[in-house]
Structure formats: structure tokens, C-alpha cells
Amino acid sequence: xxxxxxxxxxxxxxxxxxxxxxxxxxxxxxxxxxxxxxxxxxxxxxxxxxxxxxxxxxxxxxxxxxxxxxxxxxxxxxxxxxxxxxxxxxxxxxxxxxxxxxxxxxxxxxxxxxxxxxxxxxxxxxxxxxxxxxxxxxxxxxxxxxxxxxxxxxxxxxxxxxxxxxxxxxxxxxxxxxxxxxxxxxxxxxxxxxxxxxxxxxxxxxxxxxxxxxxxxxxxxxxxxxxxxxxx
Numbered sequence: 001x002x003x004x005x006x007x008x009x010x011x012x013x014x015x016x017x018x019x020x021x022x023x024x025x026x027x028x029x030x031x032x033x034x035x036x037x038x039x040x041x042x043x044x045x046x047x048x049x050x051x052x053x054x055x056x057x058x059x060x061x062x063x064x065x066x067x068x069x070x071x072x073x074x075x076x077x078x079x080x081x082x083x084x085x086x087x088x089x090x091x092x093x094x095x096x097x098x099x100x101x102x103x104x105x106x107x108x109x110x111x112x113x114x115x116x117x118x119x120x121x122x123x124x125x126x127x128x129x130x131x132x133x134x135x136x137x138x139x140x141x142x143x144x145x146x147x148x149x150x151x152x153x154x155x156x157x158x159x160x161x162x163x164x165x166x167x168x169x170x171x172x173x174x175x176x177x178x179x180x181x182x183x184x185x186x187x188x189x190x191x192x193x194x195x196x197x198x199x200x201x202x203x204x205x206x207x208x209x210x211x212x213x214x215x216x217x218x219x220x221x222x223x224x225x226x227x228x229x230x231x232x
Contacts, residue, residue, distance in 0.1 A: 002021075
């Protein structure tokens with residue numbers, strides 16, 4: 001497995017960075033990994049490596065580059081305060097356009113032999129949903145995507161297979177918010193939901209106290225199966 005940083009051309013003539021992880025074979029179907037609010041930090045790079053080890057060509061773009069390139073934050077109080085600042089000042093339309101450019105760049109890479117999927121975590125889960133609605137990817141998986149319930153006008157545009165993971169104890173995304181998303185996708189055969197009892201928001205992140213190994217392993221297995229069936 002090999003890793004590097006590449007640059008992607010934006011729609012407005014600029015460039016931004018993305019972390020590229022290639023599988024041991026050097027080739028495969030493709031995945032975009034979308035960060036939480038702490039940037040493309042050690043955890044997100046490790047997640048990208050995890051999917052690359054499973055055979056995917058993985059790209060994790062720098063979502064915050066228009067505010068400050070190269071954000072790589074820890075989970076302590078000071079860095080978390082910075083992370084929330086970046087999230088609150090994120091320009092939604094520009095960000096989706098940047099992610100569409102990311103999907104296009106990834107699809108064009110010679111190492112990519114299949115379709116392109118996206119998986120996102122927390123803020124990245126919401127962005128994965130928006131990218132799925134854009135039609136730029138072939139499948140999506142959203143881990144506890146905060147704010148999706150406030151952007152359900154985009155739900156009819158999601159025509160690709162989409163997987164949702166929700167934590168039962170998530171105070172950021174309460175049960176009524178989850179139910180609103182489920183209602184928006186009711187009757188849509190392309191959408192699948194998994195709920196995780198007894199776990200909290202961020203359960204996949206082993207750098208945070210809410211990490212739950214069992215739920216993370218179960219969700220990873222389901223996500224790999226999802227992409228194996230939809231982009232491989």
C-alpha cells in the first residue's frame with residue numbers, strides 16, 4: 001500500500017490537496033473519504049488507509065482548504081474549538097462543487113478500475129449525502145451525518161445507493177431527526193438504514209472517548225459489503 005498527497009483543480013482556477021491511498025495491488029474501485037470537523041488528520045488518514053487495504057483507491061480531500069489549507073487537528077478542547085469554527089464558516093455550495101471536482105479527478109485516475117463511492121463521517125456524512133445528490137458518485141455511505149435532516153429537499157435527487165449509520169444515543173442527531181431522514185427516503189429502494197443501540201455520535205473514531213469497537217467493526221463490515229455490491 002502506498003500513500004501520497006495530490007492536488008485537484010477547483011472550478012474557479014485554484015488547487016486543493018487530497019490524501020491518496022492506493023491498495024496493495026495498486027488498482028481498484030474508488031472511494032472518497034470525507035473528514036470530520038478536525039480535518040484530514042491522523043484518524044482520517046488511517047481510515048483512508050483502512051479502505052485502501054481492503055482494495056479501494058482512496059482519496060480524502062481537504063474540505064477546509066478555502067479557509068485554511070492543511071487543517072490537521074487533535075481532539076482536545078482547543079483544537080475542537082478551532083474545528084467548530086471551520087465547520088461553521090464552511091461555504092456549502094463551494095464545498096459540494098469541490099467534492100464534485102474530487103470525484104471527477106478520482107474517476108480519471110489510471111489506478112481506478114471500477115466505480116466511485118463516497119463515505120463520510122459526521123460533517124463528512126452530510127457532505128457525502130450532498131455529493132450523492134449531485135450525481136457525481138455511484139454510491140454513498142453516511143456515518144451519523146449531522147444536519148441531513150435539515151437538507152431533505154435534496155433527498156429526491158439522491159438516485160444512487162445510499163447507506164445511513166445512526167447512533168441511538170446521539171444527542172447531535174436525536175431520534176426525531178433520524179426519523180425525518182427515514183421518512184424522506186421511505187419507499188426508496190436505494191436507501192438502507194442501520195441503527196446502533198447503546199452507542200454515541202462518533203463511535204467509529206478510536207481517538208475519541210465515544211469510540212465503540214463493536215459498533216465500529218459492525219458498521220465497517222456493512223459499509224464494505226455495501227460498496228462491494230455497488231461500486232466493485
